[in-house]
Amino acid sequence: LKRCRKPDMHVISTDENQVFVAIQEWNQNETYNLYISDTRGIFFTLALENVKSSRGPEGNIMIDLYEVAGIKGMFLANKRTDNQVKTFITYNKGRDWHLLQAPDSDLRGNSVNCLLPYCSLHLHLKVSENPYTTGNIASRDTAPGIIVASGNIGSELSESELSMFISSDAGNTWRQIFEEEHSVLFLDQGGVLVAMKHTSLLSFDEGRSWSKYTFTSNPLFVDGVLGEPGEETLIMTVFGHFGHRSEWQLVKVDYKSIFDRRCTPEDYLPWQLHSQGQACIMGAKRTYKKRRSERKCMQGKYAGAMSSEPCVCTEADFECDYGYERHSNGQCLPAFWYNPSSLSKDCSLGQSYLNSTGYRKVVSNNCTDGVRERYTAKPQQCPGKAPHGLRITTMDGKLTAEQGHNVTFALQLEEGDIQRTNVQVDFGDGIAASYANLSGTEDSIKHVYQNVGIYRVLVQVDNSLGSDSATLYLHITAPLEHIHLVLPFVTSKNKELNATFTQLQCRDNVTLFLLLVILQPLVTLDGSISFTFAAEGMNSITVQVAAGNTILQDTKTIAVYEQFQSLRLSFSPNLDDYNPDIPEWRRDISRVMKRALMYATGVNSKQILVAVLPGLPTSADLFILPYQEGPGGSKKKSEDLGQVIAVLFLLFFYFFGVTSSCRNLRFPAMTVSVDVFRKIPGINVYAQMQNEKERETVSPGTQSETVSPILTDIQPAMLSNGGMGLSSMLLTAIKTKQVGEVIRSIQVATTLTIWHCELKGVSGKE
Secondary structure, X not given: OOOEEEEEEEEEEOHHHOOEEEEEXXXXXXXXXXXXXXXXXXXXXXXXXXXXEEEOOOOOEEEOEEEOOXXXXXXXXXXXXXXXXXXXXXXXXXXXXXXXXXXXXXXXXXXXXXXXXXXXXXXXXXXXXXXXXXXXXXXXXXXXXXXXXXXXXXXXXXXXXXXXXEEOOOOOXXXXXXXXXXXXXXXXXXXXXXXXOOOEEEEOOOOXXXXXXXXXXXXXXXXXEXXXXXXXXXXXXXXXXXXXXXXXXXXXXXXXXXXXXXXXXXXXXXXXXXXOOEOOEOOEEEEEEEEOOOOOOEOOOOOOOOEEXXXXXXXXXXXXXXXXXXXXXXXXXXXXXXXXXXHHOOOOOOOEEEEOOOEEEOOOOOOEOOOHHHHOOEEEXXXXXXXXXXXXXXXXXXXXXXXXXXXXXXXXXXXXXXHHOEEEEEOXXXXXXXXXXXXXXXOOEEEEOOOOEEEEEEEEEEEOOEEEEEEEEEEEEOOOOOEEEEOOOEEEOOOXXXXXXXXXXXXXXXXXXXXXXXXXXXXXXXXXXXXXXXXXXXXXXXXXXXXXXXXXXXXXXXXXXXXXXXXXXXXXXXXXXXXXXXXXXXXXXXXXXXXXXXXXXXXXXXXXXXXXXXXXXXXXXXXXXXXXXXXXXXXXXXXXXXHHHHHHHHHHXXXXXXXXXXXXXXXXXXXXXXXXXXXXXXXXXXOOOOOOXXXXXXXXXXOOOOOOOOOOOOOHHHHOOOOOHHHHHHHHHHHOOOHHHHHHHHHHHHHXXXXXXXXXXXXXXX
C-alpha cells in the first residue's frame, strides 16, 4: 500500500478469504481508493480509485460502495472523475468497471436520449443504519438479480430530482418505477415488492405494475417499516402519523391474504445471470429460477440457483498481481516502484518460489482450463545470487547500548541467500568473528562491549558469486552516577583557564559533555575545556554531562582578580589519621582555618580564601585577595598583599608552632611550604597541582563563619606552642598590628630555627 494518513483505512468486507479495504491516500481529501487482497490478506492490488465518501449522522465515514446481495463478485461504486461523481458496476470483484446504462424511456413512456459515456444512470448507495428505514438501495440474497435504488439520469450524480429505479437482471438494464423516493421492501423472498410513502403499493411483476393496498381508513404518513423475522413471514409493522400534530400510529399488516396459493414448479421459469450478454460471471454460468410475473402464488422457502456450470478460463478471469498495474492496452505490467526479482530475495539456493506472470486469478472465480496455465504463477528454482543490499541493525533498532550488556545484531540482504553466505563481523573493539549458515532471527549475532565509546561495526558477507559489506556506528554508554567539576578557585583576569570534569563512579568514563560558562554554552567531547574571564569578580560555572538518557550537572564558583597571593599549606602526618577524605570534613577544616586567621590577624574575610585538597597527605591552598577599603575606595596595592602574606606566614609557622624535636620535622598542626610561597601578578596558579583533584573551599564573603560540629572552635591560645618567648612576642606583635616589626622578625626567626634544627638534630630548641 502507498503512503496514507491516519485514520484513513476502512475494511469493506472480509468474505471468501479476501479483504476489501478503502484507503484515503496522502493526496486525497473526500475520496478513497479501493484495494483488494490475495487469499492470505497480505498483498493488495488497486481495484478502483477516487471512490466518493460522506459523513454519517454520527460523523462516521461512509464509503459509496455497495455489494449486491445474491450475486457473488458484483459491486456498485460512486467514483469521482473530472469533478463529477458517476456510478460504476463490476461483476468480477473490481477487475472491470462499467457505467450503468440508463433506461430507454421514463415512467410516462417518453424516450430518454442518454448515450454512454456522456450520460448514464447514477444511484445513491447509502445503506440505512436504522432498521426501520430502507436506505437508498436494497437487494436480497433470496431475490438474485433484483436491485432497487434511488438516483437520477444525467452526466453525474445529483442530490435533487431523485427517482426510483429497478433492475431485474442484475444491473444490465434499468427501469424507472417512481418519480419520488419510496421505501421499497422485499416480501415473500422477493416475489413481491412493497413500496410505501403515504400508502402501501404492491408489485408481483418486479415493479412493472403496482396495486394499491389499504390498511388504514385514513392516509398514513409512513415513517418506518419493519419486517418480521423469518424466511416465510408475510407480516410487516408500519409506524407513522396521520398529520403533523397527530400521535404516532403503529400498524401491523399481514399480507398473507393477497396470495391465492403456494407456488408449484410450473409457476417458475429459468433466468440466467449475465453481464452485457456474457453468461460467464466469476468463471461460472449460473441459472436461477424466478416466479412467473402473472402468478400470485406464495413462494415460501427460497430454493436458490437451479444450476452452476464452470466456464473455460479467459483473460477476464485474472486480475493484476501484486506490484503490477493494468495499462491502456489491457496488459498487467510492473509498477514503477516494484522489482519482480524481489520475490526471490528470501529464497534459498536449492529451494523454489512462485514466479508471478503479472496476473492472479480473481478470488472465488471458478473457471477451469483455458488460459489458466498461461496466467498462473509457476514454480521456479531459486537462483544463486551475489549478496547485495546488505544492512546491519540492532534487534531493537537503536544505535546505543549499555556497557556490559548483550548487543544483538541483525543482518538483512536485498538479494542473496544469507544462509549460504559467509559472514565476518568486526565489532570495532579488537574482536572479530565469523559465521556461517545464519538463519536470520534464530541464529543471531551477539556481542558484549566492556568499555564505553563509539564503535565501528563492520560486517562483510561473501559467496562464490560476490560480496557486500555494511557499517554500523554503535554508541556504548554507561549510567552516570556523579559528576564533579574541577576548577582553581582563583584565577587571573584575561588568563586562559583550563577546567576539567570527571565522572565519579566505579566503572565508566563520560562520553559527552556540555559545559556552560556563565551565559555562554560550550560543548566538548573531551574531559576538559579552556576559556578566559575578562572581568574581575565571582563567577559561577556549571557543567552538564550527558550519557544516553541521563544528564547530570555540577556547579562551582571561581574568583577572578588581576593579582593575588597564594600559599600551599602542608599538614603534619598525624592529621591524616583523622582525615576521612570527605567533602564535609574538608569544608570544616577550611572554615576553622579561615576563622582563626580572621581572629588572629583582623584581615577582612573577603581577602581570605581557603581550599583543602582531597586525598592524602592532607594539604590546602591559601589565597590572599585584594579588596576595597569601602564603597568607592581604591584597591589595596600588591605591597599590602605582601604584608598580609608575611603576617599569615608568621602566624602559621610560629602561632601554630613546631615540636621540641626536629628529628622527623613533625608539626602538630601545619607548616608553610616556602618553595611554593609566591607573589602572582597574572599567574598560572595551579602549575604544580593535579588537574583531577577537587577542592573544598571557603570562598571570600560567601561562607558562613560558623563551624560545624566536626571540629570545635579554635582559639588563638589553643594554637600557641607552650608560650615560647618568641611565639609570645610575635603573637603580641600580631595582636597589636605591629606588622613592620613582625615582618623584620620573621626573616631572622626563620633562619635561626631551620639552622638550629640542622645543627642540634634531635635536641633542637626554638
